[in-house]
Amino acid sequence: MNDPRKILTMSVSEMPGYGFDCPCGKHHSIDLNRIVSGKGVLAQLPAELETFKEKKILIVADTNTVKIGGDKVKALLDGEGFDTELIVLDTPDYPILLPDEKTVGTLLIHTSDDVGLLVGVGSGTINDLCKFVSYKMKLPFVIVGTAPSMDGYASFMAPLIVDRQKITYPAQYPYAIVTDTDLINTAPLIMKKAGYGDVIGKFTALADWRLAHKVKGDHYCDITAELVQNAVDECVANQDAYFRGEPEAVQKMNDTLILTGVSIGLIGYTRPASGSEHHLAHFWELDGIARGVEHPLHGNSVGLGSIASAEVYKIMRKRFEVVDSVNPPDPDMLRDIYARAGMALTPMDLGISPDLFNRSLNNGYRIRPRYTIFNFTKEQGMLPEIADMVTEIMCGGSK
Ligand SMILES: [Zn+2]
Numbered sequence: 001m002n003d004p005r006k007i008l009t010m011s012v013s014e015m016p017g018y019g020f021d022c023p024c025g026k027h028h029s030i031d032l033n034r035i036v037s038g039k040g041v042l043a044q045l046p047a048e049l050e051t052f053k054e055k056k057i058l059i060v061a062d063t064n065t066v067k068i069g070g071d072k073v074k075a076l077l078d079g080e081g082f083d084t085e086l087i088v089l090d091t092p093d094y095p096i097l098l099p100d101e102k103t104v105g106t107l108l109i110h111t112s113d114d115v116g117l118l119v120g121v122g123s124g125t126i127n128d129l130c131k132f133v134s135y136k137m138k139l140p141f142v143i144v145g146t147a148p149s150m151d152g153y154a155s156f157m158a159p160l161i162v163d164r165q166k167i168t169y170p171a172q173y174p175y176a177i178v179t180d181t182d183l184i185n186t187a188p189l190i191m192k193k194a195g196y197g198d199v200i201g202k203f204t205a206l207a208d209w210r211l212a213h214k215v216k217g218d219h220y221c222d223i224t225a226e227l228v229q230n231a232v233d234e235c236v237a238n239q240d241a242y243f244r245g246e247p248e249a250v251q252k253m254n255d256t257l258i259l260t261g262v263s264i265g266l267i268g269y270t271r272p273a274s275g276s277e278h279h280l281a282h283f284w285e286l287d288g289i290a291r292g293v294e295h296p297l298h299g300n301s302v303g304l305g306s307i308a309s310a311e312v313y314k315i316m317r318k319r320f321e322v323v324d325s326v327n328p329p330d331p332d333m334l335r336d337i338y339a340r341a342g343m344a345l346t347p348m349d350l351g352i353s354p355d356l357f358n359r360s361l362n363n364g365y366r367i368r369p370r371y372t373i374f375n376f377t378k379e380q381g382m383l384p385e386i387a388d389m390v391t392e393i394m395c396g397g398s399k
C-alpha cells in the first residue's frame with residue numbers, strides 16, 4: 001500500500017492518475033490525465049493533443065482571452081495540421097462574459113457533430129462553460145489557463161448563472177490542464193490579486209471544515225487539509241516574489257490554484273477549498289448580477305470574505321471552546337498579508353456598501369447547505385448581533 005503521506009511530497013504535475021488509501025477512510029485519487037505547468041509549456045500543446053488529431057478541435061475564448069492566448073493556441077495547432085475552429089464568446093450589455101443560458105446555448109450550437117475536443121482558453125468563466133458543455137456533449141476538454149485568478153481548473157463542478165441565480169452543476173474534470181507561466185505572468189495585477197485572495201481564503205475554509213467536523217461530525221481528512229495548508233503557507237512565504245512576477249513564485253501560485261482544485265477531487269466535496277469566505281463572495285457576486293452591475297473578481301471577494309469570517313471567529317472563539325479548538329486564522333494576520341499585496345481590506349474598497357455587507361453576514365450562509373462559523377453563530381442565536389459588530393469593525397463609521 002502506498003504511504004498516504006507521500007502525496008505531501010509530490011508536485012501537482014506528478015499527481016494525475018495517482019491514488020492511495022487514506023487513514024481518513026477514503027480512497028483518494030486524481031482522475032485527471034495531465035497537468036502541464038511551467039515556463040513555455042504552451043509549445044507542447046500540439047504534442048499533448050496528438051490523440052485528437054483525427055477530429056475537429058473547438059477552441060473557446062472570450063474577447064479578452066482570445067488576444068492573450070486564443071489566437072496563439074489556434075496558430076499553434078493549425079501550424080501542426082490540426083483541424084480547428086475558434087469561437088469567441090461575449091455577453092453583450094454586460095462588462096464581462098457571463099456563464100448564463102445564452103452563452104451555454106451559443107457554445108452548444110457551435111459544438112458540431114465533428115468536434116472531438118473542446119479547448120478552453122481562459123481562467124474563469126471559459127473554464128466553467130467548457131467543462132459543463134463538454135460534459136453534456138460527452139466530449140473531453142482541455143483548459144489552457146490565461147491568468148492565476150481562480151482555483152476552478154481541476155474541479156468537476158461548474159457554477160452557471162440560470163434565471164439570474166448562481167447554480168452549481170455537475171461537470172467533468174478536464175482531460176488536461178495546461179498553464180504556461182509565461183502566459184499567466186502577463187495577466188493584469190487585479191487578476192493576480194484575485195488568485196492570491198482565492199488561495200489565502202483557504203485559511204477560513206479549512207477552519208470551517210474543522211468546525212463542521214467537530215460540531216456536526218462531517219468527514220475530515222488530515223492529509224488533504226495539510227496538503228492545502230502547506231501550499232497556502234508557501235504562497236504566503238513567496239508573496240513578494242509572486243507580485244514581482246518572478247517565474248518560480250508565479251508557478252508556485254499557479255500550482256497551488258490547481259492543487260486546491262485537485263483537493264476537491266481527492267475528497268469528493270469542496271470543503272478543502274471553499275467555506276464561509278466563499279459564501280460571502282457568492283452573495284456579493286449574485287447581488288451584482290441581480291443589479292446588472294460588475295461585481296469584484298471572485299478571488300478578491302474571497303480575500304475580503306476571509307477577513308470577515310475571521311472576525312466572526314475572533315469573537316466566537318472567546319465565547320465557545322469548540323470554536324477556539326479549530327484554530328481559526330487571526331483577522332489581523334490576514335489583513336497584514338492582504339495589505340502587503342495591496343488588496344482590499346474593507347468592503348468599501350471593493351464597492352460593497354455597509355448595508356450589503358451586513359446583509360451578506362446575516363444571509364450568506366443560506367447560499368450553500370454547508371456548515372460554517374456562520375451556521376454555528378446562527379444556532380447560538382447570535383448572528384444579527386455578531387453581524388452588526390463585524391460590520392462596525394470592517395466598515396467603521398460609514399455604516
Ligand atoms: Zn474560489
Ligand SMILES: [Zn+2]
Pocket residue numbers: 022023024025026028220221222223224
Ligand atoms: Zn484522506
